[in-house]
Amino acid sequence: MNARVEISSQTDVGEPLITCIELGHVYDSGRGRTTALGSVSLTIGRGEFVCVLGPSGCGKTTLLNILAGFVLPAKGVVRVGGHAINGPSSERGVVFQDYSLFPWLTARANVEFGLRMAGRAARERVKIAHDLLGLVDLPDVGEKYPFELSGGMKQRVAIARALATRPSLLLMDEPFAALDAMTRGSLQAKLVEIHRQEQPTILFVTHNIAEALVLASRLIVMSPNPGRIVEDISVDLPRPRRRTAPRFNELYEHVSRAIGLETAE
Numbered sequence: 001m002n003a004r005v006e007i008s009s010q011t012d013v014g015e016p017l018i019t020c021i022e023l024g025h026v027y028d029s030g031r032g033r034t035t036a037l038g039s040v041s042l043t044i045g046r047g048e049f050v051c052v053l054g055p056s057g058c059g060k061t062t063l064l065n066i067l068a069g070f071v072l073p074a075k076g077v078v079r080v081g082g083h084a085i086n087g088p089s090s091e092r093g094v095v096f097q098d099y100s101l102f103p104w105l106t107a108r109a110n111v112e113f114g115l116r117m118a119g120r121a122a123r124e125r126v127k128i129a130h131d132l133l134g135l136v137d138l139p140d141v142g143e144k145y146p147f148e149l150s151g152g153m154k155q156r157v158a159i160a161r162a163l164a165t166r167p168s169l170l171l172m173d174e175p176f177a178a179l180d181a182m183t184r185g186s187l188q189a190k191l192v193e194i195h196r197q198e199q200p201t202i203l204f205v206t207h208n209i210a211e212a213l214v215l216a217s218r219l220i221v222m223s224p225n226p227g228r229i230v231e232d233i234s235v236d237l238p239r240p241r242r243r244t245a246p247r248f249n250e251l252y253e254h255v256s257r258a259i260g261l262e263t264a265e
């Protein structure tokens with residue numbers, strides 16, 4: 001039976017933090033041009049937790065990299081906090097899938113890195129790193145190097161590092177994709193808790209529909225050729241989210257269809 005599912009779209013985002021107007025990007029590799037983003041218009045409010053979903057190649061990472069300041073868009077307008085993006089900034093914390101910690105620095109020095117770049121005093125850096133390593137449940141690993149940490153621990157340190165400068169925006173590109181299911185579940189719960197406590201705006205790219213439904217208050221579903229937004233869904237599930245709840249499954253099925261998946265993951 002294919003029951004009709006009521007889906008509410010996001011309408012009121014409160015005070016906007018991110019504004020994209022007809023954002024487009026084309027990669028020209030010399031061997032051909034790829035339109036990674038067609039025309040993306042999007043407003044994200046302060047404090048929202050937004051997951052971006054969509055099949056491979058629909059432009060999720062490109063959108064994230066534009067917001068991070070790593071990629072200059074070919075056309076359109078993009079503003080964060082009312083300002084145009086000119087490059088990377090400590091206002092925007094970034095966490096990638098592959099941990100991307102500096103291997104020659106201890107966990108504590110990794111967390112302190114952005115603060116050091118910003119010229120913050122040593123005593124203040126030590127205190128912030130200590131507090132953030134506590135927040136991600138790693139109070140005792142400060143003097144360890146990345147090679148001494150598990151994948152889940154490294155990703156916790158990467159989250160602590162991204163939070164150190166208290167960015168208004170946290171950009172996360174499949175940060176838990178390489179982790180086993182148990183570690184992934186515990187980091188999802190940790191991130192929900194961090195969002196509740198610190199209230200950063202989070203833009204989180206994932207392929208995993210269940211993960212998006214556990215985390216986000218809003219889902220942006222994208223489609224490829226060219227990359228564009230096809231659905232903007234308000235996640236009306238109470239917290240803590242239960243994967244067995246009928247509404248969870250309804251939304252799961254709806255998003256699967258929007259992405260073009262026939263079967264559940």
Ligand SMILES: Nc1ncnc2c1ncn2[C@@H]1O[C@H](COP(=O)(O)OP(=O)(O)OP(=O)(O)O)[C@@H](O)[C@H]1O
Nearest residue numbers: 027028029034036055056057058059060061062063
């Ligand atoms: N540096 C690049 N040079 C040329 N083409 C690129 C480059 N980066 C991405 N592309 C192309 O742009 C399109 C969008 O890529 P993007 O990585 O943004 O998609 P995605 O949705 O994040 O994919 P995935 O889920 O597989 O990570 C794809 O067709 C990709 O091949």
